[in-house]
Amino acid sequence: MKRYARTLTACLAVTLTLLAGLTSCTQGDENVTLRVLASPELADLEPLLAELKDDTGVELDMDYRATADLSDAGSSSYDLAWPVSDRSFLLRLEDEGERAARPESTPIMRSPVVVGLTPQVAGKLRAAAPGGRLSWADIADAAADGTVRFGMADPRRSDTGRAALVGVATAAAGTGSALREQDVSCDRLRGFRSGQTLTAASSRELIASYTGRQSAANALIAHESELLSLNASKKLREPLRIVHPEDGMVLSDFPLLLLDAGQRTAYRKAADWLLRPDVQRKLMQRTWRRPVNQDVTPSKPLRAAVGNALSFPDRLSIVERLVADYGDPASTTTDQVVFLLDFSGSMRGERIAGLRAAFAGLSGADPTSTGKFARFYRGEYLTVVRFGGRVLQERTVTVRGDGDLRTLERVVATAPSDDSTAVWSALDHGYRIAADAVREAPERPVSIVLMTDGESNAGISYEEFLRRYDRLGADAREVPAFPVHFGEADAAALRKAADATGGRLVDANRSSLLDAFKEIRGCI
Secondary structure, eight states: OHHHHHHHHHHHHHHHHHHHHHHHHHHHTOOEEEEEEEOGGGGGGHHHHHHHHHHHSEEEEEEEOOOTTOTTTTTTTOSEEEOSOOHHHHHHHHHTTOGGGOOOEEEOEEEEEEEEEOHHHHHHHHHHSGGGOOOHHHHHHHHHTTSOOEEEOOTTTOHHHHHHHHHHHHHHHTSSSOOOGGGGSSOOOHHHHTTEEEOOSSHHHHHHHHHHOGGGOSEEEEEHHHHHHHHHTTOSSSOOEEEOOTTOBOEEOOEEEEOOGGGHHHHHHHHHHHTSHHHHHHHHHHHOOEESOTTSOOOGGGOSOOOSBOOOOSOHHHHHHHHHHHOOTTSOOOOEEEEEEEOBGGGTTHHHHHHHHHHHIIIIIOOSHHHHHHSOOTTOEEEEEEESSSEEEEEEEEOOSHHHHHHHHHHHTSOOOBSOOOHHHHHHHHHHHHHHHHHHOTTSOEEEEEEESSOOOSSSOHHHHHHHHHTSOHHHHTSOEEEEEOTTOOHHHHHHHHHHHTOOOEEGGGSOHHHHHHHTTTOO
C-alpha cells in the first residue's frame, strides 16, 4: 500500500506540474483586444477580422474615421492605426519634429488610385486618345469641357481623395517627380475641379452615395479595389470601365501601424497573420486589393500594370497648400480672368497670329498635357479687353460651351489698328472691372493678365495708375496682375506693376504667348 501511495503521489505531482505548465501557457496566450484607428475603406475586412481573432487570439476593435493624416491618433488610447496610406501622417510627424517617433509599419495590401468611367464616356474618350490610352490630362480636359462629371472623396479628410489629388497635380506639373513648392504655386487644377459633382468624407461614403444617385456623375476616382468591388456588387446600371492613367498613379499600401509599443507582440501576431499566403488570397478575393506577399499570384482583374507609380510630396507644406488650393469640393468655385490685350499696330502679322493661336490653344485646340490642364473650363468667367491708345472693345462671357469660346475667338480675330499704346490706362480699366467683379461675387477669385508688345505712349502715366490703384477697396487691391512681356515691351516697368499688385511678370519672348498664358492660368 505504501508503495502504491508513493507511486500515486508521484503521478499526481507530475500531473499537477503539467497542468501548471499548461495553465501558464494559456495565460501567456490570452485573448488581446487592440483598439485601431482605421480608414472607413477598411470596413470590408470585418469577416476576416473574426478569423484573425480565432486563429491568434488578437481582436482588432476598429474605429472607422476619415482622417487623412491620422490627427486623432494621439488624442485617444489607440494601440494601432490602419490607414489607406501613412504618407501624410509621417510628414506631419516630421513637420512636428517627431521623426524619431515614427511607428513600426507593415504594408498589408496594395491598390492604385484609378478612374472608373461609364461605358459611354469611356468609349468617347478612348476614341479620341492615341491607342485608346487615357491620362489624367485627358480626364482633366474632359472635365473642363463638361464631358466628365466625377465623384471623388474630400482630400481634406480622406486618404483616397488626397492620393487622387496628388496624382492629378503631379501629372499636371509634368515633371515626372514628386511635387515641389513651385509646382503648386499656380493651381492648374481649376478645369479638373470644375468637373466634380459628387463628394463625401470617405470613398466608402462616396460610393454608397453614387449607387443611389448614378445620374449625379459619370465617373468615380477611387482605389481600383473599390471600383472592382462596386462593379461586382451588381448595384450599377452598367459596370464602370476602369482606367489606369498613362501618366501614373499613386499606389496605396494600407499599412498597419503600431502606436503603442507595449502591444508589439500582439501587433506582430496580427501583422504576420495578415501576411500569410492563405490570408493574402482571402484579402484579394474579398476586397479586390493586390497582395503584398510575392508568393501569391494576383487574380486576373488585378494584373493590370500600375505603370509609373507617382511619388508623394516630401514636405507637409506642399500637401497642405495643394489641399487648400483645391478647397471644399462640395462648393462650386469659378474664376474670372480679365485679359487686357494690346491691339496696337505693332501687333500686326506674326504677333497677332500668335495671340490668336494662344486663345485657340486655351479653348481646347492644344493637345499637349499642359494644354489640357490649362484650358478654359466650363463655368469660368472670361473678360477680353482690346486696347490701343484707348479701350477698343470689351467682352465678357461665361463659358458654357464651344459657342462662348468662339465668341472670344471673334474678338481676338479683329485686326490691330491703333498706332498708340495706353498700357497703364488699360490696366486701370482692368482694375475697375475687377473691383466690380469682387463686389458682385466676393467668393470668386479674379486675376488680370496684361499683354503688350510695346512701351506705353498714350493715356495715363504709371504713377497715375498707382494713385488710382491705391484708392481701390482692399478686396480689389488683392487682385493680382500678371503682365506678359512680349516684343519690345518695357520689362522693367511691367515688373514694377506686377510687384505692386502681387502678381508676376511672365516673359513670352522666351517661348510663346501660348506658353506664357498657360504658365499663369489659375495663378490666383
